[in-house]
Amino acid sequence: MAGDFDTDVLVLGGGPAGTWAALTAASGGARVVLADKGFCGSSGATAAAGTGVWYVPPDPAKRQAAMDSRDTLGGHLADPAWMARVLDRTWHGVNEIAAWGYPFPLDQDGAPRRNSLQGPEYMRLMRRRVKGAGVRIMDQAPALELLVDEHGAVAGAAGVYRQKDAAWTGRAKAVVIATGGCAFLSNGLGCNVLTGDGYLMAAEVGAEFSGMEFSNAYAIAPAFASVTKTLFYNWATFTAPSGAAIPGASSKGGRSVIARWLQRGAVYAQIDKADGATQATMRVAQPNFFLPFDRAGIDPFTQRFPVTLRLEGTVRGTGGLRIIDESCATSVPGLYAAGDAATRELICGGFTGGGSHNAAWAMSSGHWAGRGAADHARASGPVTRRAVHRSGGAALVGGGGFAMDPQALVRVVQSQVFPYETNYFRTGDRLEKALTVLDDHWHEARRASPAARSEASKAREAVAMLATARWMYRSALARSETRGMHRRLDHTGTDPTQRHAFASGGLDKVWVRPLPPVERAEQGLAA
Amino acid sequence: MIELVSTERCTECNICVQVCPMNVFDRVAGAAPVVARQNDCQTCFMCELYCPEDALYVSPHTTGIEPVDEHALADVLGSYRRAIGWSKPARHLRGNDRSYQLLPPA
Numbered sequence: 001m002a003g004d005f006d007t008d009v010l011v012l013g014g015g016p017a018g019t020w021a022a023l024t025a026a027s028g029g030a031r032v033v034l035a036d037k038g039f040c041g042s043s044g045a046t047a048a049a050g051t052g053v054w055y056v057p058p059d060p061a062k063r064q065a066a067m068d069s070r071d072t073l074g075g076h077l078a079d080p081a082w083m084a085r086v087l088d089r090t091w092h093g094v095n096e097i098a099a100w101g102y103p104f105p106l107d108q109d110g111a112p113r114r115n116s117l118q119g120p121e122y123m124r125l126m127r128r129r130v131k132g133a134g135v136r137i138m139d140q141a142p143a144l145e146l147l148v149d150e151h152g153a154v155a156g157a158a159g160v161y162r163q164k165d166a167a168w169t170g171r172a173k174a175v176v177i178a179t180g181g182c183a184f185l186s187n188g189l190g191c192n193v194l195t196g197d198g199y200l201m202a203a204e205v206g207a208e209f210s211g212m213e214f215s216n217a218y219a220i221a222p223a224f225a226s227v228t229k230t231l232f233y234n235w236a237t238f239t240a241p242s243g244a245a246i247p248g249a250s251s252k253g254g255r256s257v258i259a260r261w262l263q264r265g266a267v268y269a270q271i272d273k274a275d276g277a278t279q280a281t282m283r284v285a286q287p288n289f290f291l292p293f294d295r296a297g298i299d300p301f302t303q304r305f306p307v308t309l310r311l312e313g314t315v316r317g318t319g320g321l322r323i324i325d326e327s328c329a330t331s332v333p334g335l336y337a338a339g340d341a342a343t344r345e346l347i348c349g350g351f352t353g354g355g356s357h358n359a360a361w362a363m364s365s366g367h368w369a370g371r372g373a374a375d376h377a378r379a380s381g382p383v384t385r386r387a388v389h390r391s392g393g394a395a396l397v398g399g400g401g402f403a404m405d406p407q408a409l410v411r412v413v414q415s416q417v418f419p420y421e422t423n424y425f426r427t428g429d430r431l432e433k434a435l436t437v438l439d440d441h442w443h444e445a446r447r448a449s450p451a452a453r454s455e456a457s458k459a460r461e462a463v464a465m466l467a468t469a470r471w472m473y474r475s476a477l478a479r480s481e482t483r484g485m486h487r488r489l490d491h492t493g494t495d496p497t498q499r500h501a502f503a504s505g506g507l508d509k510v511w512v513r514p515l516p517p518v519e520r521a522e523q524g525l526a527a
Numbered sequence: 528m529i530e531l532v533s534t535e536r537c538t539e540c541n542i543c544v545q546v547c548p549m550n551v552f553d554r555v556a557g558a559a560p561v562v563a564r565q566n567d568c569q570t571c572f573m574c575e576l577y578c579p580e581d582a583l584y585v586s587p588h589t590t591g592i593e594p595v596d597e598h599a600l601a602d603v604l605g606s607y608r609r610a611i612g613w614s615k616p617a618r619h620l621r622g623n624d625r626s627y628q629l630l631p632p633a
């Protein structure tokens with residue numbers, strides 16, 4: 001078949017995590033193919049948004065301070081050894097990017113400043129490097145399902161070309177899932193390609209998740225716009241329709257107050273605490289922040305504008321595929337995970353990885369997963385063709401009888417995951433109710449007939465979102481306390497006996513189980 | 528959402544068709560691409576950055592179709608590309624990221 005290929009390492013997703021994975025695997029001599037649903041270089045959260053990076057010099061005091069900074073916010077779940085490793089790898093990774101020609105700015109003293117990456121610039125450079133390393137890039141080619149061999153090891157993936165009526169099947173000795181998080185089509189900047197596709201594919205071969213309760217990150221955006229860049233709201237005043245300032249509302253530490261007010265009516269913001277010099281700096285620091293305002297004719301420094309909170313799910317949450325070792329292997333042989341597709345609890349605990357940690361994680365975990373996958377491929381030797389089969393379920397195989405309506409299913413999932421009263425402020429009752437709806441729809445989706453090739457990508461996105469919502473709420477139900485971004489109104493305190501992660505997984509029957517607590521030395525990051 | 532493919536400016540290179548993460552455009556033989564799936568547009572502005580002719584306009588509104596007047600937009604077309612230093616006269620802006628002055632210190 002025209003769309004068939006054979007390779008050592010197949011990388012799914014071409015954001016920072018996928019491009020780092022592809023580069024590292026190729027530099028070790030592996031043959032690498034990278035498939036992206038959109039376009040490697042413009043697709044994903046980083047390309048459109050840009051990121052601050054956890055770039056900290058190798059000075060022990062500074063590194064320790066960086067590790068301590070979010071430990072309390074994260075509910076003391078992060079693993080100090082992983083944080084140290086990521087800080088170290090990120091330092092090297094960013095310096096490599098500089099050596100490849102990324103135009104980092106110099107400060108007044110002529111020193112390079114490397115803690116911010118402009119998305120379009122960074123991802124255009126990564127695409128060039130990946131191509132230069134001999135990786136074959138397949139754009140507009142969403143993966144739909146994984147291939148497994150007779151022992152259950154992952155042996156490739158299959159997908160479609162969206163711009164042709166054609167399918168592809170790629171055999172590989174190892175696969176890296178770097179398909180990003182799941183933001184539930186909430187129209188956050190660059191995030192509608194992130195529908196949890198990789199989670200679903202991985203779960204279908206038996207992979208496990210960790211931290212899926214930490215999946216309710218909500219970002220501030222102008223109510224009419226997609227731009228979920230939140231840094232500048234640190235200079236904002238939030239007001240009620242009357243014009244009165246809302247007590248306690250702020251971007252950091254007061255976002256739940258904004259959610260509360262949004263439940264009752266409109267909330268406005270104005271970036272009124274930035275002086276003239278700061279305003280000018282903001283304009284050159286984040287041109288994309290100003291696009292909605294300039295185009296809608298609003299001056300955000302002198303005029304107030306309505307804001308909303310868009311659900312970013314696991315993109316700026318921390319849940320994802322569970323990593324079992326330093327090579328970013330999942331619990332399934334031959335399958336690796338990187339970036340937002342993987343759990344970021346290891347370095348963030350239960351608090352958002354946005355602002356710095358996520359970018360560092362994408363770069364580091366991508367590097368390790370690429371190396372791990374290449375090593376795995378090499379160790380498998382020159383395999384004679386294995387008997388492989390497809391592992392995809394919902395929307396790809398099914399009893400038939402009725403056709404699934406992906407759009408209607410997306411609306412159902414959104415109706416259960418968007419509302420602040422269900423997802424931001426959680427209670428056991430509401431989670432149970434939402435799960436009843438979601439579980440019913442899952443079982444119905446399983447009975448629907450397989451989607452036609454032209455519809456398959458959208459149908460899989462809908463069921464991936466549905467599955468993600470179920471891991472998220474089952475985990476949220478299991479964690480009967482408040483910790484990190486997970487907030488239970490019926491368990492407002494933090495329970496010292498729950499200072500551990502929860503693993504989850506399963507499709508027709510979703511399961512959750514506690515993981516052993518992280519061992520921590522009592523000095524340094526003691527809780 | 529994407530609101531304009533300027534047939535006056537477009538040279539039919541089809542780069543936008545390739546780079547749109549949401550696969551919103553369709554190629555048309557011998558003509559400018561069309562916005563075939565506007566409702567899929569995620570308002571990410573990436574197509575504007577990649578269009579070499581500044582022929583595209585993305586409205587900031589995530590919903591609701593609003594017809595635009597190309598000539599009234601003359602100053603806006605290409606403005607994002609200039610702001611990040613991706614058009615020739617603005618190249619110096621590429622290395623001008625001042626985020627380090629605003630991010631919390633490491």
Ligand SMILES: Cc1cc2nc3c(=O)[nH]c(=O)nc-3n(C[C@H](O)[C@H](O)[C@H](O)COP(=O)(O)OP(=O)(O)OC[C@H]3O[C@@H](n4cnc5c(N)ncnc54)[C@H](O)[C@@H]3O)c2cc1C
Nearest residue numbers: 013015017037044045046052143180339340355356358359
């Ligand atoms: C507005 C915003 C601002 C942010 N700011 C920061 C910040 O300042 N600092 C920070 O650390 N983090 C920040 N983040 C988070 C950061 O952007 C992400 O953590 C990072 O992009 C993760 O990289 P990734 O490669 O895992 O995923 P992504 O960059 O999202 O890329 C995933 C890729 O997978 C592809 N894909 C999806 N499904 C499939 C499929 N089925 N088949 C093939 N390919 C597929 C997508 O098309 C996409 O190209 C921000 C996020 C947002 C939304």
Ligand code: SF4
Nearest residue numbers: 537538540541543578
């Ligand atoms: S990228 Fe610009 S010039 Fe090229 S086809 Fe698209 S609109 Fe036309």
Ligand code: SF4
Nearest residue numbers: 547568569571572574
């Ligand atoms: S704004 Fe983004 S999603 Fe919309 S057409 Fe342009 S590139 Fe595609």
